[in-house]
Amino acid sequence: MHQKVRGTRTRAWLIAAIVGLGLVLGGCAENAPQTTLKPEGKWANRIDELWRWPYWISVVVFFIVEGLILYAFWRFRRRGDHDAPKQIHGNFKLEVGLTALPLIILLGLAVPTVGTLLDLAKKPTGNEVTIEVIGHQWWWEYRYDNGVRTANELVFPVGTDVELELHSADVIHSYWIPKLNGKRDVIPGRLQLLKIRTEKEGYFFGQCVEFCGDSHAYMRNRARAVSKADFAKWLDDQQQAAPVPSDDTSPAGIGHGLFTTKGCSGCHTIKGVSQGRIGPDLTHLQSRDTFAGSIFKMNEVNLAAWLRDPPGEKPGSKMPNLKLSEDEIHNLVAYLETLK
Numbered sequence: 001m002h003q004k005v006r007g008t009r010t011r012a013w014l015i016a017a018i019v020g021l022g023l024v025l026g027g028c029a030e031n032a033p034q035t036t037l038k039p040e041g042k043w044a045n046r047i048d049e050l051w052r053w054p055y056w057i058s059v060v061v062f063f064i065v066e067g068l069i070l071y072a073f074w075r076f077r078r079r080g081d082h083d084a085p086k087q088i089h090g091n092f093k094l095e096v097g098l099t100a101l102p103l104i105i106l107l108g109l110a111v112p113t114v115g116t117l118l119d120l121a122k123k124p125t126g127n128e129v130t131i132e133v134i135g136h137q138w139w140w141e142y143r144y145d146n147g148v149r150t151a152n153e154l155v156f157p158v159g160t161d162v163e164l165e166l167h168s169a170d171v172i173h174s175y176w177i178p179k180l181n182g183k184r185d186v187i188p189g190r191l192q193l194l195k196i197r198t199e200k201e202g203y204f205f206g207q208c209v210e211f212c213g214d215s216h217a218y219m220r221n222r223a224r225a226v227s228k229a230d231f232a233k234w235l236d237d238q239q240q241a242a243p244v245p246s247d248d249t250s251p252a253g254i255g256h257g258l259f260t261t262k263g264c265s266g267c268h269t270i271k272g273v274s275q276g277r278i279g280p281d282l283t284h285l286q287s288r289d290t291f292a293g294s295i296f297k298m299n300e301v302n303l304a305a306w307l308r309d310p311p312g313e314k315p316g317s318k319m320p321n322l323k324l325s326e327d328e329i330h331n332l333v334a335y336l337e338t339l340k
């Protein structure tokens with residue numbers, strides 16, 4: 001019995017030590033694309049500035065309080081049976097002081113916090129771009145003003161106030177690209193707003209941060225900031241319909257036929273081919289670097305593996321296993337490869 005308790009305790013300590021070590025080592029990561037500590041957007045910067053100085057105040061308070069506790073341990077340690085220290089309960093001045101001091105500190109924190117929250121909630125002004133963001137189990141849909149729809153990879157212009165209008169097609173998700181702004185819950189039946197702005201071209205990575213079912217952890221997203229000219233060109237390209245393979249007997253041509261006969265068209269839009277709305281718009285699939293909640297690199301091997309068994313690749317996937325033959329997979333991938 002005694003042995004067993006000791007064994008359980010040892011194991012608990014071991015687990016605590018491993019978790020603690022993991023957290024500490026995690027803080028040393030060089031390649032941490034989702035760190036909040038290196039903001040690269042206007043609003044993420046605001047949040048970063050807000051917490052930095054309260055952090056140092058907290059550090060100071062921490063050492064003062066812990067120091068006083070240690071001092072009290074030492075100063076009032078028990079030396080004999082009759083050496084209880086002088087009691088100070090009911091000391092009016094002390095009580096008022098100990099109430100007023102935290103009040104002042106908390107007010108000092110509240111004023112800039114509320115100010116920042118109000119600023120973050122304000123609608124962006126100036127040359128703004130509005131993009132609709134829809135959370136699905138388990139991928140992100142983006143809709144642009146001109147009817148362009150894409151998935152998982154947000155493309156937006158630098159040096160522009162971008163407003164995201166978030167809503168959900170099913171359950172509660174949460175949208176977060178740490179380098180650009182804080183989190184925003186994505187709630188069915190409710191429109192939530194989030195603004196982003198960066199001056200830096202490049203990729204910013206994010207992740208759904210509200211547990212939303214089987215593949216919550218596979219619900220990633222990435223944002224790509226491009227120059228204003230590139231953004232205009234991208235929007236233009238995305239508006240074009242997909243090319244229809246000229247040769248019906250080529251793998252792509254056969255794949256194009258299978259896309260309709262196998263039922264893909266019921267769920268996916270390919271402009272000029274189909275209007276399904278359940279899954280991502282595939283018209284310009286190859287213009288994206290990743291697919292399926294941004295968890296797979298876009299290439300033939302991964303697309304084939306995906307078509308072979310979607311729920312096997314991403315648990316709970318709404319796209320069923322269509323029991324396609326290897327020939328069918330080959331031809332479908334050939335067709336998907338033409339969707340530039």
Ligand code: CUA
Pocket residue numbers: 135136138172173174208209210211212213216217219
């Ligand atoms: Cu969507 Cu978690």
